Amino acid sequence: MKFVDYSEASSQDFLQSLDRRAVPSARVREVVAGIIEQVRSQGDAALIELTQKFDGADLSGGLLVTAEEWAAAEAATEERTKEAIAASLRNITFFAKKSQRQDWSDHNEQGVQVGERFVPFERVGCYVPGGKAPLVSTALMTAGFAKAAGVREIVAATPCGPDGTVNAALLYALKAAGVTEVLKVGGAQGVAALALGTESIAPVQKLVGPGNSYVVEAKRQLIGAISIDLLPGPSEIMVLADDSARADFVAADLLGQAEHGPDSVVGLVTPSRNLLEAVLLEIDKQAQSLSRGDYLRQVLADGAFAIVVPDLSVGVQVVNAFSPEHLSLVVEDEESWLPRILTASAIYVGSLSPVAVGDFLAGPSHTLPTGGSGKSFSGLRADQFQRRISVVRMDADSVARSVEAVEEFARVEGLDAHGQSVRIRVSGD
Numbered sequence: 417m418k419f420v421d422y423s424e425a426s427s428q429d430f431l432q433s434l435d436r437r438a439v440p441s442a443r444v445r446e447v448v449a450g451i452i453e454q455v456r457s458q459g460d461a462a463l464i465e466l467t468q469k470f471d472g473a474d475l476s477g478g479l480l481v482t483a484e485e486w487a488a489a490e491a492a493t494e495e496r497t498k499e500a501i502a503a504s505l506r507n508i509t510f511f512a513k514k515s516q517r518q519d520w521s522d523h524n525e526q527g528v529q530v531g532e533r534f535v536p537f538e539r540v541g542c543y544v545p546g547g548k549a550p551l552v553s554t555a556l557m558t559a560g561f562a563k564a565a566g567v568r569e570i571v572a573a574t575p576c577g578p579d580g581t582v583n584a585a586l587l588y589a590l591k592a593a594g595v596t597e598v599l600k601v602g603g604a605q606g607v608a609a610l611a612l613g614t615e616s617i618a619p620v621q622k623l624v625g626p627g628n629s630y631v632v633e634a635k636r637q638l639i640g641a642i643s644i645d646l647l648p649g650p651s652e653i654m655v656l657a658d659d660s661a662r663a664d665f666v667a668a669d670l671l672g673q674a675e676h677g678p679d680s681v682v683g684l685v686t687p688s689r690n691l692l693e694a695v696l697l698e699i700d701k702q703a704q705s706l707s708r709g710d711y712l713r714q715v716l717a718d719g720a721f722a723i724v725v726p727d728l729s730v731g732v733q734v735v736n737a738f739s740p741e742h743l744s745l746v747v748e749d750e751e752s753w754l755p756r757i758l759t760a761s762a763i764y765v766g767s768l769s770p771v772a773v774g775d776f777l778a779g780p781s782h783t784l785p786t787g788g789s790g791k792s793f794s795g796l797r798a799d800q801f802q803r804r805i806s807v808v809r810m811d812a813d814s815v816a817r818s819v820e821a822v823e824e825f826a827r828v829e830g831l832d833a834h835g836q837s838v839r840i841r842v843s844g845d
């Protein structure tokens with residue numbers, strides 16, 4: 417773990433590096449551009465070749481999950497897994513309905529009836545990562561929101577294993593969340609296939625979901641062909657805690673997030689050296705009882721950082737500059753600190769709110785911006801699956817009251833046909 421004392425001059429470079437902008441590396445940009453071009457020009461053949469290359473699987477017999485594979489997955493998934501999936505989906509649906517936007521209509525200053533209608537996209541894609549772990553919860557945290565918003569065709573792309581199959585519980589979860597087709601192709605090639613279409617798969621209108629840097633960059637490059645949700649890359653947690661925090665709970669959250677792998681970002685910001693020391697001891701202690709304890713300790717040793725700040729106000733500045741995906745806020749008088757956090761994508765308030773409950777069950781999507789992109793994007797929501805259409809309706813009175821201002825714009829912009837199209841409707845003229 418990297419240790420930084422905010423008050424030491426030598427720490428300034430590191431502290432400045434925390435103020436991140438989500439800009440992809442030139443190498444990843446180039447690799448992804450090549451993959452997209454290959455999928456565009458060669459379609460299915462490119463998907464087969466690239467899946468052989470990156471995932472070691474032969475998909476020449478078919479790129480999509482078949483009805484038999486769906487049925488086998490349903491049979492192979494344990495009852496208790498199905499119950500956990502159902503519980504999570506109920507919370508997702510509840511949360512999604514709350515944040516969905518509603519049609520409205522009202523009158524403007526001239527009496528014109530103005531309003532908005534929201535209609536679901538017809539066909540969307542959900543990328544579900546599968547490189548390191550079968551992210552069953554991510555199937556729910558993407559497709560579950562699309563379904564709640566009323567999307568009828570939900571296509572998932574997820575990498576298959578070397579034997580060409582997709583994890584059974586993941587397939588079951590995809591189906592439960594409303595997915596209608598599954599492409600067994602991951603990475604930038606899976607994203608490109610959904611955005612551009614190939615012989616096997618029709619293109620989608622919008623693509624959502626997290627992934628590694630290749631996946632995120634492919635989404636970024638394909639904006640225009642599709643719209644996207646946000647840029648959700650490798651997972652992050654930052655803990656802002658003071659002496660009131662329990663070191664064992666903080667350590668447990670840090671170990672939990674380290675489980676997402678060496679590219680995940682884990683940081684502790686605290687004014688308390690006592691807490692920091694106690695957390696370090698706890699990490700070592702708890703790692704001993706975890707199945708991958710040595711690996712997690714290594715991830716934290718290599719990638720995590722701890723910053724000792726003079727007080728919580730400076731801690732809040734560090735958090736806002738960093739814009740973490742998840743913030744765990746464990747401080748005395750948490751209600752007064754909460755409104756000062758402006759750029760974290762999801763905040764877990766208080767000692768009893770583990771990030772893992774949000775990962776799997778609580779209801780808000782765990783598909784959240786990372787890499788500093790939380791400064792300009794928000795987490796995935798149901799309303800992102802709704803197309804917004806504005807509606808304007810006028811009558812004689814509102815036409816008469818609008819004509820003067822419109823004619824003035826028409827005059828200034830030199831567009832007199834615009835003015836004429838309104839004047840012609842004014843009764844009595």
Ligand SMILES: NC(=O)c1ccc[n+]([C@@H]2O[C@H](COP(=O)([O-])OP(=O)(O)OC[C@H]3O[C@@H](n4cnc5c(N)ncnc54)[C@H](O)[C@@H]3O)[C@@H](O)[C@H]2O)c1
Pocket residue numbers: 447470471544545546547548549551554575601602603604605626627628630631648649650651676679680741782783784785786
């Ligand atoms: N921010 C969020 O909301 C959120 C949620 C869940 C997961 N995640 C993150 O998603 C990520 C998932 O990553 P993953 O790798 O496990 O799965 P992934 O499915 O995103 O990526 C695997 C694919 O990457 C491609 N790939 C691998 N190496 C490549 C290379 N050298 N060149 C080109 N393509 C290559 C392959 O096609 C492979 O199928 C993790 O970092 C995790 O933290 C983020």
Ligand SMILES: [Zn+2]
Pocket residue numbers: 651672673676771772775
């Ligand atoms: Zn997590």
